[in-house]
Amino acid sequence: xxxxxxxxxxxxxxxxxxxxxxxxxxxxxxxxxxxxxxxxxxxxxxxxxxxxxxxxxxxxxxxxxxxxxxxxxxxxxxxxxxxxxxxxxxxxxxxxxxxxxxxxxxxxxxxx
Amino acid sequence: xxxxxxxxxxxxxxxxxxxxxxxxxxxxxxxxxxxxxxxxxxxxxxxxxxxxxxxxxxxxxxxxxxxxxxxxxxxxxxxxxxxxxxxxxxxxxxxxxxxxxxxxxxxxxxxx
Numbered sequence: 001x002x003x004x005x006x007x008x009x010x011x012x013x014x015x016x017x018x019x020x021x022x023x024x025x026x027x028x029x030x031x032x033x034x035x036x037x038x039x040x041x042x043x044x045x046x047x048x049x050x051x052x053x054x055x056x057x058x059x060x061x062x063x064x065x066x067x068x069x070x071x072x073x074x075x076x077x078x079x080x081x082x083x084x085x086x087x088x089x090x091x092x093x094x095x096x097x098x099x100x101x102x103x104x105x106x107x108x109x110x111x112x
Numbered sequence: 113x114x115x116x117x118x119x120x121x122x123x124x125x126x127x128x129x130x131x132x133x134x135x136x137x138x139x140x141x142x143x144x145x146x147x148x149x150x151x152x153x154x155x156x157x158x159x160x161x162x163x164x165x166x167x168x169x170x171x172x173x174x175x176x177x178x179x180x181x182x183x184x185x186x187x188x189x190x191x192x193x194x195x196x197x198x199x200x201x202x203x204x205x206x207x208x209x210x211x212x213x214x215x216x217x218x219x220x221x222x223x224x
Binding site (some may be wrong): 105 | 116143145147152153154155156157160162170202204206208210212213214215216217218
């Protein structure tokens with residue numbers, strides 16, 4: 001039972017363009033969503049988060065959008081840079097639960 | 113600037129052997145976690161701890177044991193290694209609430 005799903009295993013984007021990574025969830029009790037970025041041979045690092053009381057959160061080139069009715073969130077990176085090439089994990093948690101549920105990850109490749 | 117430190121980084125085990133993955137954090141975090149990541153899959157929670165002396169099962173606890181005798185350390189024990197436990201293991205910690213979860217660099221384990 002995959003509660004958090006990232007249906008695109010990989011995505012290739014040209015440098016300078018927008019990268020859009022998508023994530024769907026099934027558990028309506030999730031109220032906090034995060035994106036983690038992972039380089040090879042390193043642990044995941046926190047990128048950006050959003051609470052269910054918001055529908056958008058922005059941090060520099062990174063914006064996360066949340067559509068609660070569709071149980072869908074997306075991460076926008078603009079403009080995309082070569083250093084953004086990594087695996088991106090979507091994660092979610094329920095209120096009061098100190099545990100994250102992760103999606104399968106999407107490998108983003110930024111082409112020069 | 114240590115953060116979350118995992119050892120060993122790489123290990124090859126024979127079926128039936130036992131070993132302990134060590135994890136220590138120097139941020140005085142209450143919450144600690146062990147995740148495993150299989151190829152093409154997201155991170156699955158094995159065990160977690162909300163403080164010294166308290167541990168609980170995650171999604172995939174079978175074949176593993178943990179202990180939390182101090183705030184800093186959260187070792188993961190494999191008693192009878194099986195090929196299905198070949199994976200990358202990540203330890204993580206957080207202060208709790210909606211604070212950032214920090215991950216270690218990972219431990220690559222192969223069971224042959």
